[in-house]
Amino acid sequence: MVWLTIVSFLLTLGFILWRPRGINEAIPATIGAAIVLLSGSVTFSDLGIIAETISGAAITIMATIVMAIVLESFGFFNWVAEKLAEKANGSGIRLFWYVNLLCFLMTLFFNNDGSILITTPILVMLLNNMGLKNHQKIPYLLSGALIATASSAPIGVSNIVNLIALKIVHMSLYLHTAMMFVPATLGLLLLTWLLFLRFKKVLPKTVPTKVTGLSLPSYHPLKPTSMKHASEKDRSRFMRNVLLFVFAVRVSLFVASFLSIPVSLMAVFGSLILLGWRWAYLKIPPTDMIKKTPWYIIIFAFSMYVIIYGLNNIGLTDWLIQFMRPMVSGSLLHASVLMGVLLSVLSNIFNNHPALMVGTLTLTNMNLDLLSLKIAYLANVIGSDMGSLLLPMGTLATLMWMHIVRKGKVMISWWQYIKITMVVIPPATLFTLVILYYWVSWLFGGTLRG
Secondary structure, eight states: OHHHHHHHHHHHHHHHHHOOGOOTTTHHHHHHHHHHHHTTTHHHHHHHHHEEEEEEEHHHHHHHHHHHHHHHEEEEEEEHHHHHHHHHHHHHEEEEEEEHHHHHHHHHHSOHHHHHHHHHHHHHHHHHHOOHHHHHHHHHHHHHHHHHHHHSSGGGOOOOHHHHHHHHHHHHHHHHHHHHHHHHHHHHHHHHHHHHHHHHTTTSBBOOOOOOSSOOOTTTOOOOOOOOOHHHHHHHHHHHHHHHHHHHHHHHHHHHHHHHHOOHHHHHHHHHHHHHHHHHHHHHOOOGGHHEEEHHHHHHHHHHHHHHHHHTTTTTTHHHHHHHHHHHHHHHHHHHHHHHHHHHOOOOOOOOOHHHHHHHHHHHTTTTHHHHHHHHHHHHHHHHHTTGGGGGGOHHHHHHHHHHHHHHTOOHHHHHHHHEEEEEEHHHHHHHHHHHHHHHHHTTTTTOOO
């Protein structure tokens, strides 16, 4: 039973990273989960606990993705690409900062995987339209991908694994954001600045101020419906109204968390209103969501959690407790830095999804005081969201990004990727972990409730 569970985990992880013939990652995860279930490491009664743990997170993420698909139907992202070129005003350096701001906001408004899937094809389209050379496109695309993925740290709702982990440690979305937003955002600012210094010599001094004929490439996952407006002024006003609505829905998730209302309920409510808005405005019924929504994400998350739960049941967390307790039981600074570094290493070896799940399950069984548990958990999140970016295989988002940019005929090797990340990711991650300790210490003064 023990060896079958371990081998199943390693083979599942291998196939997810390898993805032969472009196989969907949910398929090896489902097969691995079935083997773990048949081995007896996970019982059928455990499946109910697992479903209850991930259901809220999965529903929230799916509702967010539905909102992104609706926005694409409105032509929102093409409009954003045009505005990027306009705001850059002919400056390649200004374009760099606007691209990173866009990727940060996209992850905050939606989620990290959705941000990669949506923005990367748009950026490829924009950069190709501008006529930039391959080496000039890489700074925009790579920095955008790193910022989009790491931006899931400031608020827990931007990453399905973060949401699942929040449920495990019984932390509200409101408390997570209060403790994490400032240190994670400062870490992202440092990361962006380090990326700028690294790419400064490569960035083009000037770029075209106007782009024409923008159309999403055939490999864009959302396959948008075109939208016609009477004038550019009306179009811009409409897009701003849609964006304000999405922002209001995002704020409502935090209000719901603070009032102990299910976050998933507010996310679904917001997506239904946006679907109705599209139906009234574009005459597109919501039935297309059945085909366009990536339902496999739910299957993938459930299956991975089954495998991790099996590892937990065969004693993996008991071993990790003995290994990790000295790190956490000392000072809170040690807890933050050492746990974050450990999760960074585990994420780059095993991928951040299983790494964060294992790390979080372990923390809940260590009988830590409330403050130590929360800060160690947040350090885990920083390690899995930011520290994991050292290698392309550290996150599914970066693997998807590599696949998309190559389809867009932008050539970047793993070595080119690592030459950048090995310079910027370690200092940014360590800085964020240290700031986390000082911020939480100042915020709560050594005490924490709820």
